[in-house]
Amino acid sequence: MTSANHDENQPLSPGEPRASDVGATRVTPFEQTTLTPSQELTAPFENGYHFPPKYPWKEATKYELAAFWRFFTTPMGFFWTIYGLNVVAWGGMIFLLLCNAAPAMCYPTCDHIDSPRRKWIEWDAQILTWLFCVPAFGFAPWRFRDLYYLLKYRILRKPEGLRRLAGIHNGWLRLPGTQDLPVDIGPNNITADVPLSCVPIPEKKMPQPPLTGTRAPPTKMWKVEFVIWSMVWNTFAQCCLCGIMWGMNRYDRPSWATGFLVAIACLIAMAGGYVMFLEGQKVSRFEGVPLSERDQERLARDKELGVPHYNNLGDKKPKEKNKGDPEK
Template identity: 20%
Template structure:
């Protein structure tokens, strides 16, 4: 993914002008790079969708809440789990929107603003869910470490 992202960056800033002298070649390679990156990201995000839907289902079924809380060990706060699960669902929905927009139209009449907005919302919601899990997990590990240290002192 880094190779395609780097190539996209070099073409965008004009560093590849000597190897690709005409504009049409640059546009074609930008489109190829964009489609490969979009495909890789979509495969990951859309591939995680069944587990996200399972979490959403278990979120609203009382008999599965204990299992859900056990699986999301980073917090015992049910509201944070709801926010993280819904952020992940929003990430999946908007990534599907990006995939539909980019794969159903050609590069000349693609709604670029719509793709940008959908991609931005998908990115923001995914980053929010990941950061929340990371911060809450770190906080939980610190609490567990402090409890372990206090137990070893006593």
């Protein structure tokens, strides 16, 4: 039996394709799920917004590769791609050398200061030191600018310090009190009754009205401090690493100091970046993300086909205990 002759009021048998009202568009196995999400979890918000749908992995991979190619063909995209490949290549090489993955380089012994293994470890470490200088020193002016605004808010008790930070990091930082603002308040609609403490500096950096009709809660202050200080300390650790690597020769330099500083510099920056990522995800879960034309077409098509999508970030089935809590 084909979908064209199937009674719409009768359930479909397993593996039977569905068709839209406008044509016999077959549904992929990815869409023929056995889940039957409740209407509460798949229905749009009151304002009609629906989160982007999840795509089959082949389609998603193809789209992401196309997006990466567009990024790679830009000057900055090409630069950061080559930079990342160098970090991975030289970092992987020094890891293998430290694990004695090349026994042929261990003569007279693996730990002899003049063995090929120790020489290559030194050259590799010098290259990685230069590579780590790119973000640590290249972003230093902006990192210390953020620290200045943080200290201005914390020590001098001036609210404009935090407001400046909210304007700089408006993708993940939300000011106290913004969760109670009307949902139509945005950069082009800041009324006179909006408290200044809820408005970033400059005003054009005010977050857009939430697509879901719900504003994200304010960012906890300890997270703001952690992110800013982690980036500053990454620059400090890199300064110390450069001083040891370039101020001492490999015969006198303590090996533990190099490893310690490299590990600290990397871990601090990764921790700060991870907190920013989590806060950005939380804001997106509450306020929504923009829909592309491709997303809108997919949602409309799947609605006709009767293919449900969970109305949350990632189109994932919520855990039972977290159904009513968008933050979890």
